[in-house]
Amino acid sequence: MVGDVFDRMHVAASYRGVPAGIVTIFPPAFSNLVDTGEIYQPMQNSVALVTGFLVQRSFTLTEERRLVLGRSRTFVDLVAELYGELDDRFDYFITTNDLSGDEIIELPIGREVVYYK
Numbered sequence: 001m002v003g004d005v006f007d008r009m010h011v012a013a014s015y016r017g018v019p020a021g022i023v024t025i026f027p028p029a030f031s032n033l034v035d036t037g038e039i040y041q042p043m044q045n046s047v048a049l050v051t052g053f054l055v056q057r058s059f060t061l062t063e064e065r066r067l068v069l070g071r072s073r074t075f076v077d078l079v080a081e082l083y084g085e086l087d088d089r090f091d092y093f094i095t096t097n098d099l100s101g102d103e104i105i106e107l108p109i110g111r112e113v114v115y116y117k
Contacts, residue, residue: 062116063117064114064116065115072107074106075094097113
């Protein structure tokens with residue numbers, strides 16, 4: 001878990017170098033424009049805000065987990081076991097695991113399912 005937090009912070013911190021790279025992507029037709037520094041500070045503020053948002057958001061992310069079924073299960077039973085609630089999780093579980101047809105009735109042995117905690 002601690003490694004995940006540091007990885008997320010490293011990714012967010014790597015975006016701080018973006019403003020330097022933005023200058024190089026302007027097409028040659030704009031080479032006659034002179035940057036007086038007016039745009040740099042607002043751009044730097046925007047990058048800082050986005051970086052802060054990404055770091056803050058990284059602490060609330062749920063962890064993806066995978067489970068290989070050792071026996072046939074109904075997805076209702078599995079959702080109740082994994083999440084402890086049924087109301088809002090059915091559609092989410094069906095969508096994230098791409099369930100269709102017979103799998104909605106019964107998940108076979110050996111089927112890998114993804115859930116988030």
